[in-house]
Amino acid sequence: MAQNALRLGVNIDHVATVRNARGGAYPDPVRAAVLAQEAGADGITAHLREDRRHIVDADIEGLMNALTVPLNFEMAATEEMQKIALRHKPHAVCIVPEKREERTTEGGLEVAREENKLAHYIAPLRDAGCRVSIFIAADQRQIEAANRIGAEVIELHTGAYCDFHAEGRFEERDREFEALREMATFAHSLGLEVHAGHGLTFDCVQPIAGLPEVKELNIGHFLIGEAIFSGLTPAIQEMRRLMDAARP
Ligand code: PXP
Numbered sequence: 001m002a003q004n005a006l007r008l009g010v011n012i013d014h015v016a017t018v019r020n021a022r023g024g025a026y027p028d029p030v031r032a033a034v035l036a037q038e039a040g041a042d043g044i045t046a047h048l049r050e051d052r053r054h055i056v057d058a059d060i061e062g063l064m065n066a067l068t069v070p071l072n073f074e075m076a077a078t079e080e081m082q083k084i085a086l087r088h089k090p091h092a093v094c095i096v097p098e099k100r101e102e103r104t105t106e107g108g109l110e111v112a113r114e115e116n117k118l119a120h121y122i123a124p125l126r127d128a129g130c131r132v133s134i135f136i137a138a139d140q141r142q143i144e145a146a147n148r149i150g151a152e153v154i155e156l157h158t159g160a161y162c163d164f165h166a167e168g169r170f171e172e173r174d175r176e177f178e179a180l181r182e183m184a185t186f187a188h189s190l191g192l193e194v195h196a197g198h199g200l201t202f203d204c205v206q207p208i209a210g211l212p213e214v215k216e217l218n219i220g221h222f223l224i225g226e227a228i229f230s231g232l233t234p235a236i237q238e239m240r241r242l243m244d245a246a247r248p
């Protein structure tokens with residue numbers, strides 16, 4: 001892959017959502033992950049939530065055994081998740097805020113207020129060889145704090161930008177995009193690797209994919225939904241095509 005190519009991480013959580021709706025064994029998120037890998041995903045992302053509403057512990061084990069591309073393990077900063085991550089040692093861990101009552105990850109992590117705690121929390125993960133990423137809003141204070149605690153990567157939360165786009169609120173979307181653009185440049189200037197994700201679709205991915213500092217997009221819900229109509233492989237290939245076409 002070219003040096004400046006944009007990586008696509010496919011999040012397979014919502015294959016597990018469909019499986020868990022019936023409590024059985026299918027559709028299997030590990031099978032979806034292997035298919036995504038064959039379709040051109042550069043990595044697989046999975047979020048083991050505290051309530052196990054989609055991905056469960058056995059899925060993480062299965063992904064670690066089945067994948068040849070890197071696993072990006074999304075987790076809340078809890079003791080339980082740290083133990084699980086240290087047991088599996090995935091390529092990357094992405095620390096996300098988590099509230100039981102939310103439908104999806106609503107905002108970015110509050111790093112600035114929890115700086116000391118988070119610095120201690122991520123140190124053993126880094127020592128174990130995991131790349132530590134912090135999921136944050138496009139907010140300079142949070143990015144500076146993520147840098148100070150020793151994170152190597154930040155993932156910018158694109159959820160608000162995507163929602164404004166979908167709702168036709170284009171002025172707000174453009175303001176949010178400007179903030180993402182500026183903060184991608186700022187984070188890159190500190191030496192952080194910049195990723196982005198949440199809510200991205202065929203319709204709104206290209207401006208984000210065109211930001212030269214962004215090295216990876218993590219996309220899940222839309223791709224799994226689109227797979228109902230076109231199949232997972234064509235959905236991933238179309239996303240890949242749009243991302244590559246947007247690259248400067
Ligand atoms: N990145 C992070 C940190 C996330 O928490 C999620 C959702 O689990 C995603 C990316 C993918 O978001 P979506 O499923 O909306 O594409």
